[in-house]
Amino acid sequence: MTITTKKVKKRFVAGAKCPKCHAKESIVLFKENGIETVECVDCDYREQQTEAKVAKKASGAVIGVFTPD
Numbered sequence: 001m002t003i004t005t006k007k008v009k010k011r012f013v014a015g016a017k018c019p020k021c022h023a024k025e026s027i028v029l030f031k032e033n034g035i036e037t038v039e040c041v042d043c044d045y046r047e048q049q050t051e052a053k054v055a056k057k058a059s060g061a062v063i064g065v066f067t068p069d
């Protein structure tokens with residue numbers, strides 16, 4: 001898996017409405033360190049979609065690695 005932290009591509013979410021300032025078409029979606037992040041360009045609203053299930057699965061895959069003979 002390739003994670004690019006320097007080049008962050010921000011995409012506008014069509015039809016999205018900011019829950020804080022209620023501005024329309026102001027929500028951008030991008031990945032920060034592999035975490036889905038939504039941000040409002042009009043105010044300081046910001047939310048990260050930390051999916052516990054995904055994180056658990058990912059770490060479990062790393063911890064659970066075993067090499068059969």
Ligand SMILES: [Zn+2]
Nearest residue numbers: 018021040043
């Ligand atoms: Zn906003």
